[in-house]
Amino acid sequence: MDYNTEVISSAAIQIAEMFKSIVMSQQQGRQGVYTIAQIETSMREALRQIGLQALGQFLSAMQTTPDREIACACGGVLHYQRMREELIISVFGKTSYRRAYYAGCSCQQGKSPLDEQFGLEPGGVTAGLAQLLALAGIEFSYDQSPKWLQAYLLFEVSENTVRSETERMGALQEKQEEALIQCSQDETYLQERQRRPGQVVTRLYGSMDAAKVRIEPRPKKGQSPEEHEDWRDMKVLCWFETESVPPAQRSARQRTQAERQQVALRAKNLRYCCNITEADDFGQLLWATGCSLKADLSPELIFLGDGAIWIWNLVTKYYPNAIQIVDWYHAEEHLEIVASAAFPQGPDRSNWLEGVKQALWDGQVEQVISACEALAASCDLARKAVHYFYTHAERMRYDHFRAAGYMIGSGTVESGCKQIVTQRLKLPGAQWTVLGAVQTAKARAAWLSGHWQSLCDQRSALPLAI
Ligand SMILES: [Zn+2]
Numbered sequence: 001m002d003y004n005t006e007v008i009s010s011a012a013i014q015i016a017e018m019f020k021s022i023v024m025s026q027q028q029g030r031q032g033v034y035t036i037a038q039i040e041t042s043m044r045e046a047l048r049q050i051g052l053q054a055l056g057q058f059l060s061a062m063q064t065t066p067d068r069e070i071a072c073a074c075g076g077v078l079h080y081q082r083m084r085e086e087l088i089i090s091v092f093g094k095t096s097y098r099r100a101y102y103a104g105c106s107c108q109q110g111k112s113p114l115d116e117q118f119g120l121e122p123g124g125v126t127a128g129l130a131q132l133l134a135l136a137g138i139e140f141s142y143d144q145s146p147k148w149l150q151a152y153l154l155f156e157v158s159e160n161t162v163r164s165e166t167e168r169m170g171a172l173q174e175k176q177e178e179a180l181i182q183c184s185q186d187e188t189y190l191q192e193r194q195r196r197p198g199q200v201v202t203r204l205y206g207s208m209d210a211a212k213v214r215i216e217p218r219p220k221k222g223q224s225p226e227e228h229e230d231w232r233d234m235k236v237l238c239w240f241e242t243e244s245v246p247p248a249q250r251s252a253r254q255r256t257q258a259e260r261q262q263v264a265l266r267a268k269n270l271r272y273c274c275n276i277t278e279a280d281d282f283g284q285l286l287w288a289t290g291c292s293l294k295a296d297l298s299p300e301l302i303f304l305g306d307g308a309i310w311i312w313n314l315v316t317k318y319y320p321n322a323i324q325i326v327d328w329y330h331a332e333e334h335l336e337i338v339a340s341a342a343f344p345q346g347p348d349r350s351n352w353l354e355g356v357k358q359a360l361w362d363g364q365v366e367q368v369i370s371a372c373e374a375l376a377a378s379c380d381l382a383r384k385a386v387h388y389f390y391t392h393a394e395r396m397r398y399d400h401f402r403a404a405g406y407m408i409g410s411g412t413v414e415s416g417c418k419q420i421v422t423q424r425l426k427l428p429g430a431q432w433t434v435l436g437a438v439q440t441a442k443a444r445a446a447w448l449s450g451h452w453q454s455l456c457d458q459r460s461a462l463p464l465a466i
Helices: 005-028 036-062 113-118 127-139 145-153 159-184 187-195 252-261 279-292 309-318 328-342 347-361 365-376 380-391 398-403 411-425 434-448 452-461
Strands: 069-071 077-090 093-103 203-215 230-244 265-275 300-305 323-326
Touching: 005 036, 036 077, 036 093, 036 113, 077 127, 093 113, 127 145, 127 159, 127 434, 127 452, 145 159, 159 187, 159 279, 159 434, 159 452, 203 279, 203 309, 203 411, 203 434, 230 279, 230 411, 230 434, 265 279, 265 411, 265 434, 279 309, 300 309, 300 411, 309 323, 323 328, 328 347, 328 365, 328 380, 347 365, 347 398, 365 380, 411 434, 434 452
Parallel strands: 203 300, 300 323
Antiparallel strands: 069 077, 077 093, 203 230, 230 265
């Protein structure tokens, strides 16, 4: 938006003069000197007041002389009632404006064309403020958010307002996902895609994991909170691509990785989605988001995960041709667990461990299975490990995967789980309903996926309650 710099300059001169005279008279009164921080804060407050007035006056000025009658959405006629004063909460705080209000249609609905034009909800939050509130809401707990917002915005916003605007962003994300799901089940769309695939990522990764969320809805009268407590799995999916990390930028872990594998990979273009739902339902999201990225058309599609069976069932169902890899670190950890259970601390343990780890690294899963089998009679965990390595043997051909240059660790989605679930949903004071947890997590996932602006645009375009 271009604005007239002369108007801005002349307003700035007046503000500067006003502050100069305040500060000078303070100094003359020998009451001490204002610090720059005090001046900045009160200048910010003054500018906020200007914003409040300017926005209210602008909106009122946009109200043209009202027509006597206008068309109603139902096909009927609305009659001009009166100019009505309304309040909205904008980035500057609570501001009032005047606009024409129409009613009297047989459908009983009233409306204000000015509100429609700017997506205003009288008494509610503007889209400009909503995106800032939601940004606080995805980062801080809802009871802490108002404190941070007060510092940045210089006015008070309630915890509930932050919560509802954040959840609304999550609801918008959910709506986009639902649209993708519908699209991905449409045969014509799928055929058209296959005929004209356009650009396809040549090597695409998908990864899934889950993290526990404590659901604890506010107790109803007469019920104790314990009766409501319940742990649910938040399933997280991450789509990404990889690139090699230049030597100078490698972390300690990446340097070790480079020594062993001759290459250090990192994830890029990460896109997350999440939900608290059954695996079948999550599968629809897996398929739909994959369709939007043309995962099914990608010449190399690679899935990484731990041993959770729901993950591999979904991958096999929706992407039967994908390469399946069990996260190296999970597999290695299984061997460590067996070693500590089967051997006392000492050279026997470390010799055994060294041998099986090397075999696993070389993709010799059968050798690993035999080594665990040899311990199975006297060690329960070794018996379980036999089952684990047997089930996932084809997903552990690490020699092949390394030779192909694939990433073999699922750290990307695990870090996603941490960022989406642990760092926000497990903050102290967090109290979640399933819907609240899902919508907050979806909003956060959108932010982490670089998808935020698209939600903000939608929030501006959708003034009325969704
Ligand atoms: Zn009507």
